[in-house]
Amino acid sequence: MNTSRRTIDRRQLMGLGLGASSLLALSACSPDAGEADAVAETTTPRRGGVLIYFEPQTFTTLFPPQAGFYANGGIVNNIADRLLYQDPETLELHPWIASELPEVNDDATEFTFRLRPGVTYSDGSALTAANVVKNFDLYGLGDKSRQLPKSEQISNYERGEVLNESTVRFHFAAPSPGFAQAVSTMNAGLLSDASLDFDSTGFGPGQARALSASGPFVVDAEEIGTRVALRVREDYDWAPPHFEHQGRAHLDGIDYVVNSEYSVRIGALVSGQADGVREIEAPDEPRLRERGVQLHAAGTNGVDNGLNLRFRHELLRDVRVRRAIISAVDRESIMRKLFTENYPLATGVLAETAAGYKDYAGAWAHDPEASNRLLDEAGWTREGDAGVRSRDGRRLSLRVNTAIPQPRSREVMSLVQQDLLRVGVDLQINEGDYATQNLDSADLDKIQLYHSMVGRADYDVLKSQYSGENRDTLLNLDEESGEYGDPELEELLGRISSEPTADLREAASWAAQDHLVENAYLLPFFEEPQVFAFRERVRGFRTEAVARPQFYDTWLAE
Amino acid sequence: MNQVRLTPTAVLAGVVALLAVLAAVFPFLFTGENPTDGGDTAALLSPSLQHWFGTDQIGRDVFARVVYGASHSLLAALVAVGVGLVVGTVLGLVAGTRPGALDDALMRVVDVLLSIPALLLSLTIVILLGFGTINAAIAVGVTSIALFARLARSQSVSIGRSDYVAAAYGTGGTYWNVLRRHILPNAVSPVLSLAVLQIGSAILQISTLGFLGYGTPPPTPEWGLVISEGRDYVATAWWITVLPGAVIMAVVMATHKIGSTLREATA
């Protein structure tokens, strides 16, 4: 084993976590974000006031590794600090609770962090080296007995080690180059010892006030299912050192109000009853601008919102059928009808601003003629030009899930349904609530086309989405036999998280993307943003690297 | 039996109901637009001569969706009422003609059915049966079983006390014979007028399931689904919600009027 260890400078660490392509894409932040920032620069922040912020969904858990769900992350991101801070625009890593960037050994199996002194949790306990190790032992390994899953972002974790009172080292069984970035995400939010002893219930709704972290806000009150109130921590004094703003947050607090009726949320914002709303539907954007509402679109920097073709299913085994489905869909028309310029048409598997982006523009062109030809060749026929195709008495009928958290999933799928029917493919849209969608999505017999996306500003995001060990969006792994339908894909994905250097990881990511595109496994629609809207008086709103709100800098003008 | 009183409102109700039935059977008479494929039409166009009810969130003609939706919504309402009518009437007739333990047991079951909130019951049944128009209709139908059972029971009790039923038993009629020949025909007309009254509420209940996300899968233009999918845009495109809502109201009111007119006539 290579024991020579060196301190890496920021550029090298950037390289570890991220590729050159992401550096080239620095300017890709939205114009609206710019507008809001400009306002913030010109005046001195005012202290005080509680911001009323509308969420469409209630949080399901505050256990950090499960903070990926928008409603969970929106809260966790504001109550928990991390070892490192990732700049949402440059995707660079900066010190935060770690007083400097970590030392990493050559094959990326050991990461050493030095901790900032004087940090305390909201329950009064101190943030110590032993506590940080306890955090990552739980996040890296999970605890089945307490029904707490491990973080999908941490690969190959072995153990943590306290070197001295302010230094910790993490050991990995195999290279884990994504770890430095992983400690910067809200999924690695640091919690006090007492909170780390909770079981899955302790992180759930109704228990939020008991949670103790070190962030600028603390959960102060909770009405299950409808409201969570965060209040400022007066003694907060450990913002990332490169921030201009230090000390307590400007706001006195944030009230997260949950209402599942979109028309009520947006109406409340326009009429001035609420300060901010997450998830603005595209048709409302012009009307909101007219009324002086600020829009803030933030990219989620991960796998694009798109359709995954589950190739292990009988009807999708033939690559011609998959190609036919892809070329039948008119992505540009869908985007024009349903979305605005805040939702950029996907040009690759990943968002342009994501780590490992590769351009595949032209790979998903609309060509219904080609679809018809391919389906004819594959033996799927129909009488005349209408109706659903069949072969040997079997109809070409597929089912897609409704991705409830994704913007306008039902409408997108309704248009895909129209497009597919024109070439003789029947698409059923799966109706049902969260439980039904989750349950059905894991079943190849129920869902053959899977609509989803995932955000994470690291190469590993591709593995998170497609590996049999993680979300297994394509259901590549046959749970019964334990075999992969496409073992090559799994192998390519595994390499992304185990190659020790940035260049090799980027190459691995590109190879996996090539494989996904060539085999017609997916049809990306757009780079999913989170679009927020805020009243004119709200200043300094920011998001973290995957578009979860960060209210530390936010303030309310008179 | 009294004469049906043809007031102007009753006539108007008849016309509305007739139009709804025509739309259900011959939707193409009312519109040339495609209800499930809007082609290249822009989304959220306001009402115009071309699109009477405007277009919806993905560019489909809302009027065409309402017209073609009539068959789905009315069929669903009929199925719902059918379930309640058949099951409820059988339960009620048996209970009403077999006094004692059986009657008591059946009526306790009916009490229980009434006491469980209807919405909760129908949600559970939808999840059990799977999502779809007919399943939603069955779920709604189950909640009306108790209602029909009570009415049928009270009818059969009062008929059972009458002299001619006693006479029928006296001349050697078997239980089933008497039930079929004498009790059922006399109980049927109040039960049927209740059924007509129930059509309207079935339409509303099915659309409520759609609102809560337990209704018909897209692109079926079922009325509840049309409103429920368009309600996000009520501030930007009121026509998707308000106009189909008005149509539902008109049809429900018409069935109520017809139902109560029939009931007065049979009372």
Added chain:
Amino acid sequence: MRYIALRIGQAALVLFVAFTIASLLLAILPGDGVMARYANPELGLSTAEIDGIREASGANAPWYVQYWLSLTGFLRGDFGYSVSSGAAVSDLIGAALPSTLALAATAFVAAALVAVVIAVAATYGRVGWLRRAFDSVPSIFISVPVFWFGIILAQVFSFQLGWVSVVDPGPVESLVLPAATLVLPISAPIAQVLIRSIDEVRAQPFVRVSQAKGARPGWLLTHSVARNAALPALTIAGLVFGELVGGAVVTETVFGRAGIGQLTAQAVSTRDNPVLLAVVVLATLGYVVVNLLVDLLYPVIDVRLRKGRARPIPASRRIGDVDSAPRHAHREVVS
């Protein structure tokens, strides 16, 4: 006294059967709370791992074991724990109940007042067209989809006119729109019954006699008519009150109010059976108790009943027998 004991016994039986039916229904639903919570692809748990969680949490036990456990638990007053959040069900219900009760009570009182106004205007209105117009109001009210009405009320009165806030309203303000939404479906059946009763009572000889003796319409209304019409109206009121839980699901969803309805909607979508079971028992209990009270109040209000019959027929049964319209109307509260 024996009658009262009998009625209470019947009520307990209904409660028990409702509990059993609900347990069975929930037990055969596809998926359960554990699946709903942990089968999320985001968590990346394998089928075997989820199975382990189900085993540990008792979700894999046969239905009769689960049924017995929950039944004995309920009898001890222990409602168990929510599968989706782990919170004690009694805490969840306790937190949600006051706001729903406030909504139900407000909506009910407002609906009763509206119903009286409609009924009086429809029967004592000065001109024919006014009477006819008010006579048709109940059937209009009952034809409105409640969720649709709620959304439109919020748009117009909160967001356009700005009269009431839906985001951070005071305790009274927060009731205005949700209660107004519920007034429609609840007042309609009450008004219908009132109109019919008033008509019937007015046609009776003793009213005509009083009229001939020179009694003023106002006096007649308050003394004879109101007291007689109150009986059927009270019955329908009892039935409607039980259904308010269902109505709360829709209004609380639209207005984002914390309450039993909101809790129910979430529990359904997460297959949170312990919560659903508790809600069913609670709703059934409410229904049974209200109807029991109505039955027991009957003889107190109507002296003639006490004189005429040995014991009253249970109101809940009588209404279905006497007249189907109000029953049908009450089912629509949730639409």
